[in-house]
Amino acid sequence: MSHNSLFYSILRAYVRFWHNRIFYRSVEIKNFPKNISPTTPLLIVTNHQNTLMDALAVVLNVGSRQPYFLTRADIFKKDFVRKLLMSLKMLPVYRLRDGMDEMQQNDEIFQTCVDILSSGGTLAAFPEGNHGVQYHLRPFKKGLARIAFKAETEHDWNIGLQVLPCGLYYTHCQKMGEKLVLNFGEPFKVSDFQAAYEQNQPRTLTQITRRMADEIKNLMLHFDDLPHHDTLKWLTDTEIRKEGDLITNVRKKATELEKLRLNNTDEYTTLMEETEKKSKELAQQGIEAEIYGQPKLSFFELSLKTIGLILTSPIALYGWLNSVIPYSIPFSVTKKLKDKQFSSAIRIVLFALVTFPFVWLIQWGIVWGFTDFKTAGLYALSLPFTGYFAHRWARWWSAATQQWKLR
Known part of the structure; x- marks a missing residue:
């Protein structure tokens, strides 16, 4: 066989x-x-x-x-x-x-x-x-x-x-x-x-x-206290950007929290209440636990990062304009799903097999129709690189704006 x-x-x-x-x-x-x-x-x-x-x-x-x-x-x-x-x-x-x-x-x-x-x-x-x-x-x-x-x-x-x-x-x-x-x-x-x-x-x-x-x-992130699941997840999310191994960091944090729950009920309950309040306040400001928990950048480092993002924004804009249609279609399709957990699976299938290859092919054909083969070829080569950059740039910009709010 x-x-x-x-x-x-x-x-x-x-x-x-x-x-x-x-x-x-x-x-x-x-x-x-x-x-x-x-x-x-x-x-x-x-x-x-x-x-x-x-x-x-x-x-x-x-x-x-x-x-x-x-x-x-x-x-x-x-x-x-x-x-x-x-x-x-x-x-x-x-x-x-x-x-x-x-x-x-x-x-x-x-x-x-x-x-x-x-x-x-x-x-x-x-x-x-x-x-x-x-x-x-x-x-x-x-x-x-x-x-x-x-x-x-x-x-x-x-x-x-x-x-x-x-x-x-x-x-x-x-x-x-x-x-x-x-x-x-x-x-x-x-x-x-x-x-x-x-x-x-x-x-x-x-x-x-x-x-x-x-x-x-013993290999995954596991919470026994399901009533406080979201609060525990927020606390472990603060470990995502810290130095060291990711899964080790979040599991270590989860273990510490579980020990506290078993050994000191009052302190654990207070921590859950305070964390829930803090996480809601930060969420209203658009600040994620991942950003809140990471080491703070100095004013100079954050300024330099922001300037770099501003200077590269035209590339991100170009990539976004050429990718917005194939990127948006899968999200529109998955809005109607009853079980939202299937959304990421359907999106990656549509991204890889349908929207990006076919929409980009159509866009390339249109550009070729109005220009010449060489220009259209350069345009086609630019699509995946700038499209990928635009997606990453948006995340970098979001992180930078959140870091400014925390200063």
Whole structure:
């Protein structure tokens, strides 16, 4: 069973460029294991916070591996989306809400997963079974554990299947220009559970599922205190621009806050109340926690930064004027979505595959019609560079104006 295809490689490279370089300010891949053979079967498990973007984050950033991904079936309904997802090796998983007749198709899908793993392939999935915008790991389903044990038992525990946990962290789930971290943990072998499984299957299914959950929770940003979720997120956001490792900084802050909650209830409650009040005051001024928490620039540094932004504003304006149509269309489309968490996924698909390539092609054709081929060629070359610069410039300008307000 072959798991690599040329079309997949080309499409993935193209989408990865838009995902890693354009849509996100930065994508950091931490601790992805390089000592596992490409032919070793691998089950990648992650937290699920950001719908299709979680799947893309993994699919696009696991080296040369071409993983198959289990994804909720309802997003496969539209023909265009279905073809795109299937081309990226995403497999539909049916839930009870999809109907009992549809649920029966899972037997075939799960056997396909077993075959993929048995032949040295890579499978990735979300054990939570659903997505949620909060930074909180929800209870795991046992379906992946059953697939893992079935793959091993069908081959007398000889395939060497490993489970690779990963914690995904977004500085913001729906916004463009944010940061994304894929924080991989240490892989562990399914065969390590052989003796326990042969003695008590239900208990061992629970054990390996709990192991997955514990590993992922230690790799992601997780809050137990959901009533104060937004306040806790604001406090961890103040760590985003500080020196050091991003995910380490925010998790360290979250750990400190959790210890305070458990050891000093009164002080914790006071902190939550004061932070909520402070965050609302700053929000009214248009100041983000990320900017508020970063080291303050000196008057000279901030002045120099502002002058540089003013001098480069004509380039940003040129880029904005040539990109405003393809940039705006996806945002108009996603305004009507009932589940706003799908907005970023739909936008990146429209950006990469529809609006920018086609609208820019039309604009290039118009310029060519009124000028000559050389001028039109230079215009075409300027579009991606100035369009990208315009988006970044807007964020830099926003940060600078917020920093002036804080002086």
